[in-house]
Amino acid sequence: MTKHVTSSDIRSAFSAAMSAMYRNEVPAYGTLMDLVGHVNAEALAGQPQLKARLEATDNLERISEERHGAIRLGTADELAMIRRVFAVMGMYPVGYYDLSTAGVPVHSTAFRPVGDEALKRNPFRVFTSLLRLDLIADQGLREDAACVLEKRQIFTSGALELTEKAEKERGLSKEDADRFVVEVLETFRWHNRAIVDGDMYHRLHEAHRLIADVVSFKGPHINHLTPRTLDIDRVQALMPDHDIAPKATIEGPPTRNCAILLRQTSFKALEEAVSFEDGNGGWQTGSHTARFGEIEQRGIALTPKGRSLYDKLLAASRKMVHPAADGSNAKAYEAALIETFQAFPDDWTTIRVEGLGYFTYSLTEKGSETSISATADVDALIADGLVQFDPIVYEDFLPVSAAGIFQSNLGDGAQQQFAASPNQQRFEADLGAKVLNEFGHYADIEQSSLEACIHALTRSPAAD
Incomplete structure (x- = not known):
C-alpha cells in the first residue's frame, strides 16, 4: 500500500516553494524577510518572557516560517477548483469578507489550516478574493471581461490530475506530492504578457485597477507574500533604511502592550513592465502595478x-x-x-475575565504535581496557581485593513464607490462549500485546552 505524506507536509513544501519563487520574482521581498528576521531576533532577545511563552506553547518555531499570501480569482469555476487544491494541503475556507463596503469589487475568504496541531505545524494562509463583475456599472465591459475570463485555464493539467488523484486516494505519495507542489506553483507565477490588448487593459483599468489585475493575465499571480513580525512598529521604522518605502499608516489597532487581532503594513506596489497584444500578432510594451510586499503582526483572537x-x-x-x-x-x-x-483593556487578565479574547490553558509546574478531587472553577484554578493561560493567535483577517492595503498600493483611484452588497450565499455557491466560522474554531481550541487541564488535575493517582 502506498504511503501518503501528510497534508501539513504538502502545505509546508508549497509555502517554502512559494516563498522562494516570490523572492526571485520580487527581490525586495527577500530584503523584507531579512529585516523581519533581524527585528524578530531583537524582540526575542529583549523579551525573554515572550520567548519562554512562545517556546512553551510550541509557537516559537512557526514564527520564522509563517506566511500569508493573497490571490484574486476571476470566476466561480476558478474559486471552486482552488478550494479543492487547497484541501489537498489541509487548508479550508474560513470566514467571509465583503470588501465592496470599502470600495474594492471583490468578496473573499481565507484558506488555512484549522486545527491547533496543524496550525502549529505550518499556519500558511492564502487570502483568496473573487472578482465581483456584477459591481461593474458598464454592461459592455462586464460582458467583455467575462468572455476573457471564460477562455483562460489557470491550472496546469498536472495540477488537475493530481488534485483528483488526492481526492480519490485520500492523499498523495511523496513523489506525487513533490510534483503537485511544482504543478500548483505555476498558478501563482507572474506572467509579463497580458492576455488582453492595450485598449482592453485601459478600459478595465479605468473601471478599477484591481479589475485590470484580475482579468488581464494568464493566472492569478501571487500579489503579496507576508512574513510575521513580533514588532511591526520597528519594521515600519527600519524599512526606509533598507530602501523600502512603507505605506504611511499601519492598518489595524494601535500599538498596545497586549496585541489584539492583526496589524499590517506594506511597501508600495511595483510598476512592472508587461507586454500587450497589439492586434497585429505582435506585442507592445506597457506597465502594470499590482504586486507589493506586506508585513503583519498578529495578536490575540x-x-x-x-x-x-x-x-x-x-x-x-x-x-x-x-x-x-x-x-x-x-x-x-x-x-x-x-x-x-x-x-x-490592555492587560491579559482583564481581557480574559471580561471574555474579550480566546486563551489556551495549561498546567503550571505546581499544577502538574497536584491532583484535585472535583472539578474546580477555572478562575479558582488560576488563583491557586495550578493553571496558566496564553493568548490564542488570531489566524484570520480584517476586511477594513485588507481594503486599506489594497487602496494604498493601487493608488487614490482605487477608492471608488461600489454599492455595499455582501452576498455570502452566492460566494458559498461559487465556492462549492460553506465557509467555516472563525469564532467556533477558536472556542474549540480554548475549550479543549481547558478540558485537558481538568482531566489532568482530576486524574486518579492509581491511574498514573
Missing part, C-alpha cells in the same frame, strides 16, 4: 464580544479621522486610534 468592541472603536476612530490613501493625514489618524482604543 477576539471573542464576538471583543470583536464587537474592536469594530465599534475602529469605526469611532475613522469617524474622527478617515485615513487618506496617500497617507497625508496619517499622524492625525494614528492619534485618533490611540485615543479611541483606550477603551479596550
Whole structure:
C-alpha cells in the first residue's frame, strides 16, 4: 500500500516553494524577510518572557516560517477548483469578507489550516478574493471581461490530475506530492504578457485597477507574500533604511502592550513592465502595478464580544479621522486610534475575565504535581496557581485593513464607490462549500485546552 505524506507536509513544501519563487520574482521581498528576521531576533532577545511563552506553547518555531499570501480569482469555476487544491494541503475556507463596503469589487475568504496541531505545524494562509463583475456599472465591459475570463485555464493539467488523484486516494505519495507542489506553483507565477490588448487593459483599468489585475493575465499571480513580525512598529521604522518605502499608516489597532487581532503594513506596489497584444500578432510594451510586499503582526483572537468592541472603536476612530490613501493625514489618524482604543483593556487578565479574547490553558509546574478531587472553577484554578493561560493567535483577517492595503498600493483611484452588497450565499455557491466560522474554531481550541487541564488535575493517582 502506498504511503501518503501528510497534508501539513504538502502545505509546508508549497509555502517554502512559494516563498522562494516570490523572492526571485520580487527581490525586495527577500530584503523584507531579512529585516523581519533581524527585528524578530531583537524582540526575542529583549523579551525573554515572550520567548519562554512562545517556546512553551510550541509557537516559537512557526514564527520564522509563517506566511500569508493573497490571490484574486476571476470566476466561480476558478474559486471552486482552488478550494479543492487547497484541501489537498489541509487548508479550508474560513470566514467571509465583503470588501465592496470599502470600495474594492471583490468578496473573499481565507484558506488555512484549522486545527491547533496543524496550525502549529505550518499556519500558511492564502487570502483568496473573487472578482465581483456584477459591481461593474458598464454592461459592455462586464460582458467583455467575462468572455476573457471564460477562455483562460489557470491550472496546469498536472495540477488537475493530481488534485483528483488526492481526492480519490485520500492523499498523495511523496513523489506525487513533490510534483503537485511544482504543478500548483505555476498558478501563482507572474506572467509579463497580458492576455488582453492595450485598449482592453485601459478600459478595465479605468473601471478599477484591481479589475485590470484580475482579468488581464494568464493566472492569478501571487500579489503579496507576508512574513510575521513580533514588532511591526520597528519594521515600519527600519524599512526606509533598507530602501523600502512603507505605506504611511499601519492598518489595524494601535500599538498596545497586549496585541489584539492583526496589524499590517506594506511597501508600495511595483510598476512592472508587461507586454500587450497589439492586434497585429505582435506585442507592445506597457506597465502594470499590482504586486507589493506586506508585513503583519498578529495578536490575540477576539471573542464576538471583543470583536464587537474592536469594530465599534475602529469605526469611532475613522469617524474622527478617515485615513487618506496617500497617507497625508496619517499622524492625525494614528492619534485618533490611540485615543479611541483606550477603551479596550490592555492587560491579559482583564481581557480574559471580561471574555474579550480566546486563551489556551495549561498546567503550571505546581499544577502538574497536584491532583484535585472535583472539578474546580477555572478562575479558582488560576488563583491557586495550578493553571496558566496564553493568548490564542488570531489566524484570520480584517476586511477594513485588507481594503486599506489594497487602496494604498493601487493608488487614490482605487477608492471608488461600489454599492455595499455582501452576498455570502452566492460566494458559498461559487465556492462549492460553506465557509467555516472563525469564532467556533477558536472556542474549540480554548475549550479543549481547558478540558485537558481538568482531566489532568482530576486524574486518579492509581491511574498514573
